[in-house]
Each structure stands twice: as C-alpha cells, then as structure tokens.
Amino acid sequence: MGSGYDWNAIFHGGGSLETQVLLTALALGIAVFLVAVLVPVLVRVVFLGIEWLFGLVGLTGVYKAIHRPEANWGPESLTVKLLRVVVVVLAGIGLLGIWGEIQPVLRVLQTFSIPSSLVIQSVITVLLFVGAYTGMGILHHWVEELTARSDRISAHQEEISLRVVQIIFLTAAAIAALSLWGIDLGGLLVGAGFLGIVAGLAAQQTLGSLIAGFVLMLSRPFEIGDWVEIGDHEGIVSEVTIVNTRLENFDGELVVLPNDAVGNATIVNRSTKGRLRLRVEVGIDYSSDPEHAMNVAKEALSEVDNILSVPRPRVITSRLDDSAIVLELRFWIDKPSARRRAKAISAAIRAVSGAFQEAGIKIPFPQRELSGREETGGFHVIESGGED
Numbered sequence: 187m188g189s190g191y192d193w194n195a196i197f198h199g200g201g202s203l204e205t206q207v208l209l210t211a212l213a214l215g216i217a218v219f220l221v222a223v224l225v226p227v228l229v230r231v232v233f234l235g236i237e238w239l240f241g242l243v244g245l246t247g248v249y250k251a252i253h254r255p256e257a258n259w260g261p262e263s264l265t266v267k268l269l270r271v272v273v274v275v276l277a278g279i280g281l282l283g284i285w286g287e288i289q290p291v292l293r294v295l296q297t298f299s300i301p302s303s304l305v306i307q308s309v310i311t312v313l314l315f316v317g318a319y320t321g322m323g324i325l326h327h328w329v330e331e332l333t334a335r336s337d338r339i340s341a342h343q344e345e346i347s348l349r350v351v352q353i354i355f356l357t358a359a360a361i362a363a364l365s366l367w368g369i370d371l372g373g374l375l376v377g378a379g380f381l382g383i384v385a386g387l388a389a390q391q392t393l394g395s396l397i398a399g400f401v402l403m404l405s406r407p408f409e410i411g412d413w414v415e416i417g418d419h420e421g422i423v424s425e426v427t428i429v430n431t432r433l434e435n436f437d438g439e440l441v442v443l444p445n446d447a448v449g450n451a452t453i454v455n456r457s458t459k460g461r462l463r464l465r466v467e468v469g470i471d472y473s474s475d476p477e478h479a480m481n482v483a484k485e486a487l488s489e490v491d492n493i494l495s496v497p498r499p500r501v502i503t504s505r506l507d508d509s510a511i512v513l514e515l516r517f518w519i520d521k522p523s524a525r526r527r528a529k530a531i532s533a534a535i536r537a538v539s540g541a542f543q544e545a546g547i548k549i550p551f552p553q554r555e556l557s558g559r560e561e562t563g564g565f566h567v568i569e570s571g572g573e574d
Contacts, residue, residue: 221273221274225266225270229269233261233265261320311367329347395430398449399429399445402431408453410424416454421435422434462522463497464534468539468542469513471547479513483515483538484499487499487517490530492534493530493533499515501515508552
C-alpha cells in the first residue's frame with residue numbers, strides 16, 4: 187500500500203507497540219463515535235424514511251401504532267441496540283487482531299466448529315422471542331392509550347388483560363421455537379392435557395374462582411372503592427384479584443369472598459350512579475290529616491342540607507298500621523357512602539320530628555284497644571278485697 191504499512195501484519199499483531207497503541211485508541215474512538223452518535227442518527231433517518239413511505243400509502247396510523255422512539259421496546263430502539271452490539275463485537279475483533287490475539291480465538295471457534303444450521307436456528311429463536319417482546323410492548327402501549335381515552339376500562343382490567351396477552355405471546359413464541367428445534371410437541375401436549383385434567387379435578391374450587399374472576403373483570407359489576415352489598419355482606423370494595431374479592435365492612439373488618447361465591451350471589455352496587463335514594467318510615471296518629479302531615483314532612487325535608495333538592499323529596503302514604511298511619515319519606519343523597527347515608531337519615535328524622543311537633547301532629551306510641559264480647563258479659567273490674 188502507498189502508506190508503506192503492512193496492514194495484514196498489523197492486524198495480526200505484527201505492528202510496533204506505538205502503532206498498536208495508536209490503532210487501539212483510533213479503534214476505540216471510532217467505536218464510541220459509531221455507538222453514541224452515528225448509529226442512532228442513521229437509524230433515525232432510516233425510520234423517518236419508512237414513516238414517509240407509510241404516509242404515501244395512507245398507513246401513518248399503523249406506523250405510529252408500532253413505532254415509539256421513546257419506548258425501550260420499539261423497533262427503532264431495538265435496531266439501535268442491535269447495531270451497537272454489532273459495532274462493539276467488530277471493535278473487539280479488531281482490537282484482538284491489533285494485539286495479535288485473533289488466532290487463539292479463531293482456533294477455539296474451529297475446535298468447537300458450530301454448524302451453520304445451528305447458528306441459523308439460534309438466530310431465528312432469538313428473533314422469535316424478540317418479536318414476542320416487541321409485540322407485547324406494542325400491545326402494552328396500545329392498551330394504555332385505549333385506557334386513557336375510555337373510562338370503561340379500569341386499571342385492574344388493563345393489568346390482567348396485559349398479563350393474559352403476554353402469556354399468549356410467550357407461549358406462541360415458545361411453541362414456535364420448540365418446533366424449530368425439532369422437539370415433538372405431541373407428547374408435550376398429551377402430558378399437558380393429562381396434567382390439566384388432574385389439576386382440574388384436584389382444584390375445582392380454585393379453578394372456579396379463577397374463571398369467576400375473569401367473568402367479574404369482563405362484566406364489571408363493581409370497581410375498587412364502590413359501596414356494594416354481596417349476598418349477606420356489605421362494605422367497600424378494597425381489592426379484586428383473580429381468586430377473591432375483598433370488602434371492608436363498616437365495622438372495619440376485612441371480608442374475603444371467593445369469586446365463585448361473588449358470581450353466584452346477588453350484587454347491589456350503591457355507588458354506580460353517583461346518588462342513592464333512601465327511605466324512612468314515620469307514623470302519625472289516626473286523628474291527624476295525612477295530607478297536611480305529608481306537606482309538613484316534604485317542607486321539612488327540603489330544608490335538610492344532606493338531601494338533594496333534585497330529584498325532589500317525596501312523601502307517600504305507605505300503609506295503615508295498628509297504631510298509626512305510616513308515611514314513607516323518600517329522598518336522595520349524592521356520592522353515596524355509609525357515613526353520608528347515616529347523616530342524611532339522622533338529619534331527616536330530626537327535621538321531620540321537629541316539624542311535626544311544631545305543627546301539632548302526633549307521632550303515636552303503640553297502643554291496642556281491647557273489648558269484651560257481649561255474650562260473655564264483657565269485662566268486670568274487680569275491686570280491692572272483693573269476691574270474684
């Protein structure tokens with residue numbers, strides 16, 4: 187060569203010490219420049235060109251769905267990392283050649299003599315799992331965007347859905363990799379089938395809870411923080427897992443319910459609509475005018491701060507009791523909770539009781555009227571010291 191250097195000798199460790207040090211510094215500088223600057227820039231330019239091509243054919247939305255330069259799992263990020271690994275490997279080979287250590291490495295590789303087919307299978311296997319990882323990342327980002335735009339998907343549903351899809355991706359990649367390496371999947375599937383039957387028989391209750399957990403996540407009868415009544419249990423939903431649902435009742439106790447029991451029970455959700463109607467019964471004396479008492483009660487309820495004005499409070503005649511005409515007070519509260527319910531009921535009772543007292547409307551005590559039959563002579567009062 188015109189420079190007078192024997193590059194073949196140099197890259198087999200035949201250069202002087204000064205030349206080796208100079209070439210080592212030069213190789214490291216070039217590698218650092220490629221890794222830190224050139225590779226990211228070139229990859230960015232390439233992906234901008236790909237984006238432009240997608241835009242020409244009207245597939246910009248598809249490109250944006252799969253390409254996220256800020257994400258660690260995106261195609262651009264993975265390409266940069268792969269090229270950086272290639273640069274580092276090539277730089278390492280160059281340094282080994284400069285310092286005359288390439289021959290021992292080549293002899294080791296020749297000793298093991300890895301077949302090319304094995305290398306190809308290994309590369310394809312790695313690409314399968316990289317593809318599965320990239321697919322999971324793309325789906326993760328897509329689900330996050332969908333959750334952010336919609337209030338119908340809870341954080342718990344998002345997490346469970348992502349875990350299920352991740353299992354599907356990894357299982358598909360594993361099956362493809364096993365097939366690539368010539369492993370008979372028939373025996374594995376038969377063994378898995380028998381194992382599934384045995385596990386199903388041994389853990390029917392657990393599997394039932396698992397299936398019920400998925401059904402609850404899809405049907406969404408309640409969310410974390412909702413005030414619910416499930417069968418005989420009432421409280422605030424504190425946690426929902428695949429296996430059970432946890433409530434905190436109003437005595438501060440933690441109630442753990444298996445999901446299969448939750449799925450088979452009647453569920454009353456008092457938080458879904460953001461408001462709740464309450465009912466309180468009050469009795470008035472038979473000598474009182476029911477219409478007047480109803481108007482007095484409605485006016486008293488309309489002045490209670492804990493009660494909504496819309497829908498308006500209502501008072502109806504419920505039934506005729508032994509000692510009283512029973513009126514039913516119906517009113518609404520917002521942001522339902524046990525505390526707000528108790529405060530509203532207490533305030534309503536105090537308001538109506540005070541209004542009835544001011545209006546002279548009597549709330550009677552229980553009383554019973556007794557009468558004797560005429561043919562028996564009725565009742566006889568026995569005087570003190572008298573005979574029967």
